[in-house]
Amino acid sequence: MAYVSIPNDLSKIKTKVAFNLTGRQLVCFGGAALVGVPAFLLARSAIGNTGAMFLMLVVMLPAFFMAMYERDGLPFEKVVGHIVRARLLCPGVRPYRTENMYVPFAGRGGLEKEEPIAGKAKTKTRPRKG
Numbered sequence: 715m716a717y718v719s720i721p722n723d724l725s726k727i728k729t730k731v732a733f734n735l736t737g738r739q740l741v742c743f744g745g746a747a748l749v750g751v752p753a754f755l756l757a758r759s760a761i762g763n764t765g766a767m768f769l770m771l772v773v774m775l776p777a778f779f780m781a782m783y784e785r786d787g788l789p790f791e792k793v794v795g796h797i798v799r800a801r802l803l804c805p806g807v808r809p810y811r812t813e814n815m816y817v818p819f820a821g822r823g824g825l826e827k828e829e830p831i832a833g834k835a836k837t838k839t840r841p842r843k844g
Contacts, residue, residue: 742778743781749773750774753766753770754767
């Protein structure tokens with residue numbers, strides 16, 4: 715009798731469409747072929763077969779990378795979207811501030827600035843020798 719191993723986590727299994735590739739991979743590889751093959755055919759008369767082949771590889775590599783790259787279960791474009799949102803779109807400094815909702819009941823009034831602790835003097839730095 716034949717035995718087939720079944721993984722414990724079935725959520726990581728992706729549906730294969732054709733040639734043991736997912737639909738997303740097929741779309742990326744198809745886009746790479748649509749861009750790379752014409753680039754090869756148009757460039758081989760100008761720079762020769764070897765140069766055109768390297769040009770085709772350079773043109774097709776980003777699509778191959780997008781098809782195969784996956785980090786923490788997320789595809790490339792989602793990872794880049796998260797990085798862009800975290801680095802460029804959201805504010806960089808998020809200070810930790812709290813509002814004490816019990817201040818009106820304490821009899822002190824509104825929010826006040828804290829006074830520095832007495833007795834703490836600033837230390838002077840010594841110049842470097844050398």
